[in-house]
Amino acid sequence: MGLYIHIPFCRQACNYCDFHFSTNLRGIENTLKAMEREIDLRFLSAPIEQDTYYFGGGTPSLLPAKIISSLVDSAMKNAPLKKGGEFTLEVNPEDVNNESLSNWKKLGINRLSIGVQSFIDDKLKWMNRSHNSIEASTSILRAQDAGFENISIDLIYGIPSSSLSEWQFNVNKALEMKLVHLSTYALTVERKTQLFYEIKKGESKPLCDDRAEEDFRWYRNYLCQQGWDCYEISNSCLPEWRSVHNSRYWLRKPYYGIGPGAHSYDGGSIRRWNVSNNIKYQKSVGVNNSWYEEEFLEKRDIINEIIMTQLRTREGLDSKILGKWLSDIEKCWRPHLDAERLKKDEYGFWKLLDKGLFWADRIASDGFIP
Ligand code: SF4
Structure with missing residues (x-):
């Protein structure tokens, strides 16, 4: 943790x-x-x-x-x-x-x-x-x-x-x-x-x-x-x-976030964020769980988060994680593959190439599952 x-x-x-x-x-x-x-x-x-x-x-x-x-x-x-x-x-x-x-x-x-x-x-x-x-x-x-x-x-x-x-x-x-x-x-x-x-x-x-x-x-x-x-x-x-x-x-490991505006993640499908207002936070901490909101992530939200975070890493994005969505995502990324902004290595990891690194977030979102 x-x-x-x-x-x-x-x-x-x-x-x-x-x-x-x-x-x-x-x-x-x-x-x-x-x-x-x-x-x-x-x-x-x-x-x-x-x-x-x-x-x-x-x-x-x-x-x-x-x-x-x-x-x-x-x-x-x-x-x-x-x-x-x-x-x-x-x-x-x-x-x-x-x-x-x-x-x-x-x-x-x-x-x-x-x-x-x-x-x-x-x-x-x-x-x-x-x-x-x-x-x-x-x-x-x-x-x-x-x-x-x-x-x-x-x-x-x-x-x-x-x-x-x-x-x-x-x-x-x-x-x-x-x-x-x-x-x-x-x-x-x-x-x-x-x-x-x-x-x-x-x-x-x-x-x-x-x-x-x-x-x-x-x-x-x-x-x-x-x-x-x-x-x-x-x-x-x-x-x-x-x-x-x-x-x-x-790496999507769990963490606790404390304080106004802080986010927490349970490492699975629950994200939680505290109210982003210092006075409201002071008044509501401890009162009926009213100082935070929670979101339950669906499988597709989790995959989109993995695409967004792991494509930014040197190790890249493991295509095995993409499951049944793999071929659709590959189709969306075809223009980036052709333009040599992205490649899939011999171990099945998607990695950004020199021309794609600066555009990481845009390339990631092109592969998002709607
Ligand atoms: S306003 Fe505060 S939090 Fe924002 S960049 Fe400046 S020092 Fe950092």
Whole structure:
């Protein structure tokens, strides 16, 4: 099992972000109390040992030491992390200092995922990030000095008005800093984000697929040449440093999600998600199961999810899983096979080829069972 804890607070809104978070930090204490209540309720019958913990958000690193300690205590009491289990904390560069690092170490956190996004100041400013490029580099160096070895950073590519050489600078900087893991995301425009309105009003240039694809293809080839394990479309690492927790999602292993907006999966056919509203969540946790909704997946939903997640992995999608739908799906993918975006290997695994990797989600959805 894995435990995901969603901390729904941020200092300010990044222009592209549509995750669930609030910038009203006065709500932290009450929301966190409700989250501890949810942990108690979810493991009421008996504690269940977890293989991994992942504290994401939002910005978990902005939590005061006392509050995050109390949350970890509550998790450990009800859903203890197995000895040596991966414990990831998402952090923003401006929160990384000697005191916070020492506190996170004491809590047993052994993996940091730092939201760097870029090492270039004007791009950080454009994204409305709350850190600058010096803080980005310093946070990594400080974490390494404090003894954190398992560090990942997030980087965003395909930013309008950015160039390939700027993206190359970002990736090279990450490699120079001896990081073991990179999560790289193409910028997307989600409705109701600041970026969506900026583009609508003509204040920002619209995104360009060609620009993003150029960045993607360059870094994917570059990292593979450097011996990196490009194990998922958005995730690459040095050999042996895959994220154990995130791998659960594409291997369809079960996980508990705690906190407003968090999702859970039982590893079979039940998905569940908590209300994405901090106040409603506080008021409803423990009241007639009203803080979450559940969905029972039909076989075809499960197959579509498998197509979407496994096609993105280096290992590919096992055609045996597709059962009676195999020939229909193959028919839908014929144009991608002919265009050499996709192939089926000798073991029956569907794998994206160089020309198809950037279009993974589109190719996957072309094969969905209606
Ligand atoms: S810090 Fe992360 S969660 Fe918060 S607004 Fe920015 S991208 Fe979204």
